[in-house]
Amino acid sequence: MSLLPEYRDPSKKKEYAVIGKSKPKIDGPEKVTGAAKYCGDLKFPNMLYGKMLTSPYAHAKILSIDTSEAEKIPGVKAVITHKDVPSKKYGISPARWDENCLCIDKVRYVGDKVAAVACVDEETCYKALAAIKVEYEPLPAVLDYRHAGDEGMPNIHEEYPGNINTEIHQEFGDLKKAFEEAYYVRKDVFQGQRAYQSPIEAHCAISMWNGNKLTIYSTTQSTHYFQYYIAREFDLKMGDVRIIKPYIGGGFGGKLEPTGLEFNGAVLAKITGRPVKMFYDRADMFYHNRGRHQGTYELTTAVDKNGKILGVHANFILDGGAYTSLGIATAYYAGALLPLTYEFDNYKFDMYRMYTNLPACGAQRGHGAPQPKYAFESHLDNIARDLGIDPLEIRLVNARKPYTTTVNSFDIQSCELKACLERVAELSDWRKKKKEGMPKNTGIGIATGAFVSGAGYPIYRNDWPDASCMIRMNEDGTSATVYNTTVDLGQGSDTVICQMAAEAMGYRYENMRIISGDTEAGPMDFGAYSSRQTLMSGWAAKRAGEDIKRQVLNMAAAMMGLPPDDLDARDGIIFSKSHHHPTKWQPLTYEEVVSQYCKLYGPLIGKGMYKVHATGGTFKGAAVGTSPAYSFCVQAAEVKVDEETGEIEVLAFYDVHDCGQPINPMLIKGQVHGALYMGMAETYWEEVHFDPKTGVCLNPTLGGYLLPTALDMPKIIKNEIVDSYEIVAPWGVKEVGEGSTNPTMGCFRNAIVDAVGVTINSTPITYEKVWRALKDKKEGKQPAEIKMPPPPANAAVKPY
Template identity: 70%
Template sequence: MSEKNFNVIGKGKPRYDGRVKVTGAAKYCGDLKFPNMLYGKMLGSPYAHAKILSIDTSEAMKIPGVKAVITAKDVPSLKYGISPARWDENCLCIEKALFVGDKVAAVACVDEETCYKALKAIKVEYEVLKPVLDYMHADEDDMPQIHEKYAKNINTEIHQEFGDIKKAFAEAHYVRTDTFVGQRCYQCPIEPHSAVCIWQDNKLTVYSSTQSVHYFQHYIAREFELPMGDVRVIAPFVGGGFGGKLEPTGLEFNGAALSRITGRPVKMFYDRQEMFQHNRGRHQGTYKITSGVDKDGKILGCHVDFQTDGGAYTSLGIATAYYAGALLPLTYEIPVYKFDNRRMYTNLPACGAHRGHGAPQPKYAFESHMDNIAKAMGIDPLDIRLRNARRPNTETVNNFKVNSCGMKECLERAGELSDWRKKKKEGLPKGRGIGISTGSFVTGAGYPIYRTDLPHASCMIRVHEDGTSATLYSGTVDIGQGSHTILCQMAAEAMGYRYENMKMVASDTETCPLDFGAYASRQTLMSGSAVKQAGEEIYRQIIDMASTMLNLPPEDLKCELGVISSISRPKVAPITFEEVARRFFVLRGPLIAKGVYTPPRLGGTFKGAPVGTSPAYSFCVQAAEVQIDEETGKIDVERVWDVHDVGQVINPVNLHGQVHGALYMGLGETIWEQVHFDSNGKIVNGNLGGYMIMTALDMPPITSEVLEDSYEIAGPWGAKEVGEGATNPTIGAFRNAIFDAMGVSVNSVPLTYEKVWRALKEKRESENK
């Protein structure tokens, strides 16, 4: 496409936070200590569904070192949540506890050990109610209703139709229905959630392991009826989030209440089991898909009909429910589309936004369905995808405008890399299979989580008085994805400065301008656009000052990597950014600039139209090759190939790291990961030994590539997202490889060795008959 003469972006600059992280100097929320600090814990319900008859805290209060014990009467009763339409959660349960671990009381004590003694001494009298544990039967007449407002335990119901689906199916050459089932997964960041709350002098300061300081500030201020200016939220280093740290946990609210009561800082924290109970991980669902195709396999219409398990609260699940179907028409051009979904309440931990928000499981079902169609019609899986691949500058049937889109190129390149044609032509050895799948994701959500006209991103840059450094002030949060690094690269590029001299003050509502934070893969494009604008304003001011100093017109000057020179007169001695910045400060005061970003108005006008809108969409293809041992069902992944259309790459090292991590998570969800419950709704594998996340020994080799020429008009320098979209195709790619290897389909994930072994055994038995 265009000439790419970048000095800072597009380069694998070392991580901004690399040094403090390898030396152990980086302080995460749980590492913080304050003078006079207390430790706080919450008491969880032992029952999945129970009426709270009484709570006696008197014995707990008698224990030396116990400073406060609170129940629902000590905290605001205002319900909170993510979307105002579905606020359904309280700081502490008022009448009923709705899942095992639901928060019933909280304590603040001089040390952690005393907290556990205090929790044990709280006497709660429960009336145990029948729990709703199966989301597929949650609406039946004999099931108790979990929330008063929601009949039949239906949390969210979606019915969207674009075009005449009956007609599309009637005209189709082949119509096929498949149903696939997904499991409950948990994000499992390695850093447990924590919060330190300090309520002093009518001001509340909360340090939290959060993905968004702004949303937390908003929720906390609302809950305690404080002006937002009196609530300061700071995210120190955050040890991974993947969506699980995007919403308040009760740690923040109850920590704030305990700090107000005791007048002391209170550190609240989850242990690993409590993290699993708080959850907000991937929804499990049953995904029924019917498609009609023409004789070439071109899709004429699709009807997707889903039912998902939301758990006890809405959490971010209303968005998840919409995302589940909204993003499916992205990678393929589906002209007629019907989307039905019911998100059910159950007495299990609440589900929320888990990397790829709502999209990966439905995408797994859809990509599996595509392979079933291809197989039935005798079409190569790569060809059926090429025939349906989205083209650039198109609009989806549900009104998402797509600018750049290298879907076809990604498919072709993944085919080349994996040697697809040759392997399909010559065939693979017994037990060997190859699969392919597509993915796409939003580059930032088109609309905020709560209704507001605030811009989505803003920032400031201040150049140091002597010009030897510049500080970027941004409310963004680096949860590990590397946003500080790429935002500093972008600032330096725009300023004509050096990355190595950039500093960053971030993730603090008091010192940084507003940014919505780390979710929906938004910071590269949205925060990056604001940073680019601020950087360019610094550049203009530097050039203007240099023009005066050199007595040359500004249009004849350029500034690159901190050196200002004349374009037309190469003999004029260059001057440095430092000299000019210092002169600027002496004559004009602080050299500062601001940037702000608001996305354009996006999407249609139908109910739910905003969910899935975005200024830009990433596209990618993954192919996987597996070897299955028929005797044991063991699956060995030989290699995975990922080809991505991410627009302009800002930092290739970070980029491929994101692809590796996303693939790793998706592969785990394909074969191993699942949260299991006993018959009373209690988690049985709420630890990192029982919940099988992959170790270094399980990780297959990866080839990760990007389309070099992609340029996205809506993104800064043409950039778009990678972090979440890379999880989108993964489960489908592995399922399709396993399907190819086995010749039979197992229609649920995880595709455990046992399931594979059983399916192969049944296949052999039926063949022998």
């Protein structure tokens, strides 16, 4: 091996060898050849198939369940009801556990779990389910969240009178004074729809027992939370529960919580003594749901004459569906994240999350933030228009600065929001377009967003590290394997973690391997949610990599006769930083050093962990929205509106993100494109429809629930990142995947207003709504106003 003096060149010192480069995805070859196994692709000897029977009624008492006919069908191996499963209530968040593995006394939405079967094949499952006779006594159902809290409405959960799931009243500063002293105060009400994550892969869980040990292969975003909750439900030790996540076909928040497939599958596997594969079909997915909450959002904002925000009152009501899911967090997030992008000192946040007899809502990409942000960005544009201020300028006036604290006690570290605004303005030629105008029926809109880089606190309170990681060198040094329990849902965390580990080790990405998502193989990590893995799991990987490097350099020091401090490693080569000689102190390879190490000492293992420092305020709910670091982004969209049909063509889209230092620019592009896709879909198309009388889902198919196709995406998409470095993060990283959904709906809505002068205050902004608004405008009619529903009758506090 010859000397490679460029390693010692001080001018090259900041050049990273592995990170900051668009390395190909580590799982690419398996995924493009069809070799990648997803949960539904797995088979085990003697495996049975299992399925759940769900309720056809939105709200009904279960009078009796007769499984005898189903049991007689050849190939049916087990039929279970609530009598066969633990009655302990579960949920993903201990803030409220209110769900049963199988319903005991009543069902609370069309799709609620009633019974389950295990059979020799899928077909028999469907036959068996059809043969189970359930006698129901239908009850009046609560299907409109806006009236769920009205006097006299039926109660969905006995324990929670008045159908209030979450009630929040937070106040910071002196809002009354701000309103009194304001130059201008405006109130607007907006409405959002129910959306669904709709991953292309359906949920699936394969459960099997070995004595008292339970193993579940599952489509999960968090192996740890599944391990914890499944152990809890069955009173098992965590060490007796093994969760394995095969490849996952997308999650977007929809696979974060147990579904019942795991619990009921485990019971069926126990009863039959065979592995049981429980699966959802497409309709089941829509009924299980846990998608985006729909809500009504009233915003009142006080500004001075320059548009500087003095105070904000956010008054929201959400449709939570029949169970809590992650919804208490959603409810807090909805208000907590609003003060991130703009600085103001007075803030009041009131929220009711209502129970209804519809599928439960949960965490969908951007958790709780996208609809309120759409409302706020639309509201801010209205204020700007009233005051004659350019929408870009009002955002610049209010934009968050780095190293500040929000009114609700979030410590903001790095923040390049102003740079993002300026760059989007340049990319989109904003100022020129505003000055010179745009062609008829075309318009441009802008909006900002911000998001956490991982939640400051775990979902259930515990003291474990947020992330941990182990790296083992192959004995001959030709490869290194990362072991952790991160979850790559497709976003590319396996790739990014390996890049970070390799950089820290001074090793090569191409020789990295990763075994993630097996609680028995890797140390604890909370998984994929709240955009946490690049920062949190990245820290653990970096530290594990440094631990390997330390040991390798020590070994190499002995081999080279130099002090360890004088050595460094890069691209798998260990070299002296100071000694340069044609024959002495020759650089060594990782292969040479690791081989020597393993021969002398056995396995070469590095480990690392990360724990979030204490963060946030002390008021009730202060934990939700805390994070080590926040990302920021700005988007602008140009649209063209067909006046006669309301059809919207997106001409161009711009996104500039402050996501800290990039690890893999290509994956960042992919995240932004994907977030735009989802945000655009929720702006125009996607909505889960329910029959207002029965609660039956009207479009539980991908032909009825419209995801955009390749032909629907904008022609021009320009996205960039700004220079940014976050000191609390490994190599300065921050999140990108979820934050990008936050500005999208708002910037599209604002572009439509700019194009044709109609304000549409509810999503989705369907072509029909645009057409109707234009028609009303032409006929001189006022647009239909969205009204804020009254507070629930049973509310502890009624702020308005």
